[in-house]
Amino acid sequence: MAASAATSKERQFLAVIGDEDSVTGLLLAGVGHVTEPPDSQRNFLVVDSKTETSEIERAFQNFTQERKDIAVLLINQHLAERIRHSVDKFADPFPAVLEIPSKDHPYDPEKDSVLKRVRRLFGE
Amino acid sequence: MSGAVGREAVFPTRQSLGLMKNKLKGAEIGHSLLKRKSEALTKRFRDITRRIDEAKQKMGRVMQIAAFSLAEVTYAVGGDIGYQIQESAKQARFRVRAKQENVSGVLLPTFESYTQEGVNDFGLTGLGKGGQQIQRCRETYARAVETLVELASLQTAFLILDEVIKVVNRRVNAIEHVIIPRTENTIKYINSELDELDREEFYRLKKVSGKKQRDVAAADAEILAARQKAAEEQAANPKSPAATAVPIQEEDTVDVLGEQEDNDVIF
Numbered sequence: 001m002a003a004s005a006a007t008s009k010e011r012q013f014l015a016v017i018g019d020e021d022s023v024t025g026l027l028l029a030g031v032g033h034v035t036e037p038p039d040s041q042r043n044f045l046v047v048d049s050k051t052e053t054s055e056i057e058r059a060f061q062n063f064t065q066e067r068k069d070i071a072v073l074l075i076n077q078h079l080a081e082r083i084r085h086s087v088d089k090f091a092d093p094f095p096a097v098l099e100i101p102s103k104d105h106p107y108d109p110e111k112d113s114v115l116k117r118v119r120r121l122f123g124e
Numbered sequence: 125m126s127g128a129v130g131r132e133a134v135f136p137t138r139q140s141l142g143l144m145k146n147k148l149k150g151a152e153i154g155h156s157l158l159k160r161k162s163e164a165l166t167k168r169f170r171d172i173t174r175r176i177d178e179a180k181q182k183m184g185r186v187m188q189i190a191a192f193s194l195a196e197v198t199y200a201v202g203g204d205i206g207y208q209i210q211e212s213a214k215q216a217r218f219r220v221r222a223k224q225e226n227v228s229g230v231l232l233p234t235f236e237s238y239t240q241e242g243v244n245d246f247g248l249t250g251l252g253k254g255g256q257q258i259q260r261c262r263e264t265y266a267r268a269v270e271t272l273v274e275l276a277s278l279q280t281a282f283l284i285l286d287e288v289i290k291v292v293n294r295r296v297n298a299i300e301h302v303i304i305p306r307t308e309n310t311i312k313y314i315n316s317e318l319d320e321l322d323r324e325e326f327y328r329l330k331k332v333s334g335k336k337q338r339d340v341a342a343a344d345a346e347i348l349a350a351r352q353k354a355a356e357e358q359a360a361n362p363k364s365p366a367a368t369a370v371p372i373q374e375e376d377t378v379d380v381l382g383e384q385e386d387n388d389v390i391f
Contacts, residue, residue, distance in 0.1 A: 011220070012216075012221060014216075014219075014269070024206040025191065025194045026269060027210065027213045028209060028262045028265050029262060029266045030216060030217030030239065030262070031216055031269060032214070033213070042213075044210070044213070071235055072220065072235065092283075093283045096280045098276050101184055101187045103191040107184035115176070115180060118173050121286075
């Protein structure tokens, strides 16, 4: 618990994996961040119809495991559905993985990993 | 059930009985404290779960509004601004700060959003047309992201609490179903062994005292017989009054300091 308390202080960015509209909107809100030049990394990934699932997977691992400065990872629900296995497996408190609806895919509470756990806990 | 739990490997002594009794008392106190902790956490947990449910619904609505305002922007600007925005994003304006909250000994992080002042990557976006829509869209999305951050902290708290409650419940059950029965078993075992020892000791003492009584009785009988015999002898032979009395033999004490010369004195 002490270790996570120390690391949670450094986590100050939000990361986004989403389709173009979601990313654009969230970037307009000001969440976008690019790290310093030597190994500049963006904290967002735009996914279109041509993007491979493995790339989403890689970005997800990068944001959740490798980068230590991300507090919240926002991912479109239909993209989370494509890497459902990884999302379900990821259970650490940091970063918080949040499934958000996108323009073309309305929000379905039944598919959300966390809500599924909530429902299971209450036996519904 | 108590047979399955077994007992601890201790020697049945009074000392270990005392130890076990203390241990039982400690386990009972610990059990009640942990139980209370688990209840407090569960209460908090249910509260958070309810709020997550609400927040998720709210998020759905807010994101819908935000998406609509983005559509407005696209219409007003008259083209796709996505690429431009992605390229001009450099520094995060909207950041979060983690704070911690203490719920019965469990540290729950809560995210708090704040805006980094003086950072504006999109100063030129929508300069030509649609600036107003873009401004509105930014505000809408900022509000949406605030909702998302709130939801994220709830969700993190949910995950941590879930884990902690599992651990606490496991401890409660371990104490209730393993440690307490086992300690009780041990106490029972020690008590029975001690009782057994007590009975043995009692039997031994009884045996010893019985033997002693027998010996005493035998000695008494002997003395009595001797006295009787003496009395009979006295009755038969009254002339010698001190027949039984032991004649006192006055030993001649040698006067060491006297006039006699010592034989072994050399000088």
